[in-house]
Amino acid sequence: MSTPTATFKTLDDLEPDQRVLVRLDLNSPIEDGEPQDNRRFExxxxxxxxxxxxxxxxxxxxxxxxxxxxxxxxxxxxxxxxASHVGRDVGFVADTYGDDAIDAIEALESGEVLLLENTRMCDDELPEEDPEVKAETEFVQSLAPHFDAYVNDAYSAAHRSHASLVGFPQVLPAYAGRVMQTEYEANTAIANKEFDGQVTMAVGGTKATDVIDVMNNLGDTVDDFLLGGIAGELFLRAAGHPVGFDLDPEQDLYDTQWVQNHELVEEMLAERGDQITLATDLAYEAEGERAEIDVDEIEEKDVSFLDVGTDTAEGYADVVRDSGAVFVKGALGVFEDERFSVGTVTVLEAIAETDCFSVVGGGDTSRAIEMYGMDEADFDHVSIAGGAYIRALTGQPLAGVEALKEQ
Incomplete structure (x- = not known):
């Protein structure tokens, strides 16, 4: 049977000897027209x-x-x-629900695997519409009669109300795959689980609105928000420091977000200031090297800040080590450049060495684990989801998950 915490059926509930339609998220970087291997395949x-x-x-x-x-x-x-990850052949047909696809589906033997063509090449797939509408599309109506069950494993796409995600559960018995199951349970843990000790969240990245929404939704659960990235700099601006604006008006990383969010940021600092930890120093590039400056010493912003400073990173790591649970949403700096990876990597390494419950996700943050030689096994969960992870943290429903719950 399914785990007690599950809100949907899983592979444990699937009857034997089924023809199963499985939705994955294999969306990948494309170089010279070819997909690049990544964690999603694995x-x-x-x-x-x-x-x-x-x-x-x-x-x-x-x-x-x-x-x-x-x-x-x-x-x-x-x-x-x-196929290289599964350890067996994966057939392919350059069709999704036409005669070629149906013939290939009907020809499958027990244990064989077939991948159909890109769902977004179907006109019925992309428009965001109600599940009942998607269930009536030619895409769903043509494929569904050839299957006994539907499995959604694409948690990272579950915030989309597309035909392949919400239409099939309306017409077939539907189940959560293992990725869907583990991602959902880990990413909702912060709202659903009780922790023994302080709950800490490191939040960064480029989207202030996401950070604000997360902090609003989880303010009664998280004891300490550790801020970095562009969002962290905007909070510093709200606290009265001369940072958090664009040096190049064509870049528009800060100014528009400030106009849109400054009242909320100021209100959050006033109401939840004791839960918010801001950077005390920032890093920038000087003559090709990493340089740092204390926030209190900044008289005007004349350089781009690319990471929190070393003192800030070490202070954040100390907070992590005293925590019972740590969640990460977004990077604290431009970690892709090793010079400005200190904040992100220092916090991740502290999490890895600490006996706390930990979830890492949001955009490309989880890539830093692999890039800097850390072991994914040292974290309770490393999410492969971006938008869906944010929605889970902000308490918004995910269309693909809701479709499974309705079974």
Missing amino acids: RHAETVRELADAGHRVVLLAHQGRPGRDDFVSLAGHADIL
Whole structure:
């Protein structure tokens, strides 16, 4: 049976010998027209392998890019990468619900795996519409009769009300795959779980609105918000420091966000100031090297700040070590440049060495774990979701999850 905490059926509830339609999220960076291997393939391979090993006939749906963009390509290359992780062949057909797709689906034997073409090449897929509307599309109505069950494993796309995510659960018995199950349970833990000790959240990244929404939703749960990134600099501006604005008006990283959010930021500092920890020093580039300055010594902003300073990073790490649970949303600096990885990496390393419950996610933050040689096993959960992770932290429903709950 499903775990007691599950709000939907999982693979544990699936009847044997099924023809199963499985939605994955294999959306990947594209270089020279070819998909690049990434953590999503490895994670989803667990679900695909489990289904195939159990003898189900497994048909996969996934998307890549959006129409009109350079990364909007076929999934032919994705099949080869996925096969290398699953450890068995993954067939591919350059069709989604036409005769070629149906013939390939009907020809499947027990334990065989087939990937269909990019769902976003179907006109029915993309418009955000109610699940009942999506269930009536030609896409869903053509494919569904050929299957016994539907599995949604695409948690990272679950905030989208697209046909392949919300339409099929209306017409087929629906289950959560292992990625969906583990992501949902980990990313809702901050709201649903009781922790023994302080709850800390390191929040950064480029979107102040996301940070504000997260802090508003979790203000009664989180004891200490450790701020960095562009959002952290905007909070410093609200606290009276001469930072948090654009040096180049064409860049527009700070000014528009300040206009849109400064009242909320100021209000949050006034109401929750004792829960908010701001950087005491910041890092910037000088003559090609990392340089740092205390926030209190900044008289005017004449350089771009690319990371929290070393003192701030070490102070944040001390907070982490005293915490019972730590959640990470967004990077504290431009960690892709090793010179400005100190804040993000110092906090992540402190989490890894501390016996606390930990979830890392939001955008590309989880990439820092691999980039800087940390072991993913030292974290309770490393999310592969971006937008869905933010929505979970802000308490917003996820269309794909809600569709599974309604079963």
